[in-house]
Amino acid sequence: MAALLWLAFCGALLLLLLWWRARPAGSEARAAVVVLGDLGRSPRMQYHALSLARRGFQVAFVGYPGTKPHNNILCNENIQIVHIPEYKARQVGPKVFQYITKVIVQTIQLFYVMLKITNPGYILLQNPPGLPSIAVTWAVCFLRGSKLIIDWHNYGYTIMSLTHGERHLLVRIAKWYEQLFGRLSDYNICVTNALKEDLEVNCNIRAITLYDKPPSFFKETPLSDQHRLFMKLSKDYNPFKAQSLTEPVLPSDDNEKSAFLQRDIRSGQVTHQKDRPALLVSSTSWTEDEDFSILLKALEEYEHYINDGMRLPPLVCVITGKGPLKEYYSKLIATMHFKHIQICTPWLEAEDYPLLLGSADLGVCLHKSSSGLDLPMKVVDMFGCCLPVCAVQFQCLHELVKHEVNGLIFKDSSELAGQLKTLFWEFPTTEGKLNLFRRNLRTAKQLRWDESWERTVFPLFSNSS
Structure with missing residues (x-):
């Protein structure tokens, strides 16, 4: 009718x-x-x-x-x-x-x-x-x-x-x-x-x-631009404030040391202390096709790994985006009391989002296509920034994410937690899978939009x- x-x-x-x-x-x-x-x-x-x-x-x-x-x-x-x-x-x-x-x-x-x-x-x-x-x-x-x-x-x-x-x-x-x-x-x-x-x-x-x-502006972020971005974000979001994180070694004035997670993009060598936090980024429209409880449960397991004495870095988890389920997950996140993990859910300006991806250490994608026939653009953007990804499995994901080449594919929270442990083991050394995936992305010569x-x-x- x-x-x-x-x-x-x-x-x-x-x-x-x-x-x-x-x-x-x-x-x-x-x-x-x-x-x-x-x-x-x-x-x-x-x-x-x-x-x-x-x-x-x-x-x-x-x-x-x-x-x-x-x-x-x-x-x-x-x-x-x-x-x-x-x-x-x-x-x-x-x-x-x-x-x-x-x-x-x-x-x-x-x-x-x-x-x-x-x-x-x-x-x-x-x-x-x-x-x-x-x-x-x-x-x-x-x-x-x-x-x-x-x-x-x-x-x-x-x-x-x-x-x-x-x-x-x-x-x-x-x-x-x-x-x-x-x-x-x-x-x-x-x-x-x-x-x-x-x-x-x-x-x-x-x-x-x-x-x-990815358009051409999705790329690895130079050290100076990372510094400016984190200085800007630290005004509104606690995880970006210097006093809550390990202070990095920055080629800048002592009064401006509020950035973190800096990496020398040209050489791939870490320029600061070994126990700095790792930056994990996810983006979402906060809809039913993305179950963020998977990530939150994986972070709880990761916290247990650190509490058990494993040599893993603390995490800063940044989840960007707007959508109908954001309030629900924000309340859920507020009930979680981590010692080694900080989570924030900012909305970024269009120009800042590529800079954040280009500064991160790992991307996580929880998009699960309603039809099984589309691919998450957020992973495309991450790959444009040479950012390795852990992505939840669905029907045609293999058209984008190559398991053990440019990232990892997981089925549930336990598998994701295990992948985080593997990728961040003895972080931030230049050895290991995380940097292997990044090198593979750098040499892939991706076609641009x-x-x-x-x-x-x-x-x-x-x-x-």
Whole structure:
């Protein structure tokens, strides 16, 4: 019933707007990059917008306000940020009614915004979320003579199933909708070969694979930039304050010694005391597809190892990100009383996040794909910074993480705790697996986003006329 009501509503809008069809076709030199989400928390779509802008396209970057996008977006004269009014849901009536109301309001808002912008030749849409954005952008393309390109990051219905279960009516409607309207696109991009195969077999949608690749600003952080970053963060977060950590040997004035965990990137040699803390970094959107209790239990086991006399360094664990489950885990973390481990959960500016990854000793990824078909961009970013990773196992992770080559794959908290013990044994000497993985990442000569995008995606925009 909900699907019929929504389709009837969309049909009425289409009838009212058919006169738009007589307007000229969209300009080939214009593109709209659209995400029904926070623009600042949509890095892949930011990279698409930048790549198009660098190729001379006038880009309308459409989405919700919230987190500040990267400065490269804000300063690019070819990119115009167009905000969708953010819908504030009211907790009135049954949840199904609330959801239908939200979809109808988002449909109207997105239609209005997409018809207001200068006519684009292409609309590049992120999915998920695809309801109602796929149908709306398809209708706009039909009315304005534009081409629709969908960038499939995952399936929206599998994300919904984490909350509602696979057999829930809304999940089944979302699956039907996603498959039906996904076929109406002109071109499709996806993030893994596994997702490409699934789209073709189960949805009759042909796509090209564009793996997430790190932009050039994800790299190992020079010592001076590490120092400035930790000085900045120490103002707000205790784990970054000098008095709570082993004082490093820094090539700077004595009054400025509040940074820690410094490494000479050029030589790979440690420049300070052996008992310094190790910096462990994870990033998250704090959603159901990441179980951070796994990491917290592993840290408890790691603490026991130290208490038992093992030669392991203290840890500073930094978990970055925003999301619905952050408050829950923050309260859980507050109940844990570590002697050798400090945990903080900051939100970093877009420019600071690569610097943090490039300064860390180990990354941890707890992303477990709802479909098993997408890959965590956070690991891509970590690899761009030559940061080894421990990642939780799921179906197609092998397309990114090579076990015992650039990191380790674990199944549960006990296995992760054992990996932390192995990697940090007699830290921070330059021997051992941790530095072997880092050397492997340095010599891998990873393809960067710009080059990968140019080879894979740009032909869709240059050869589609």
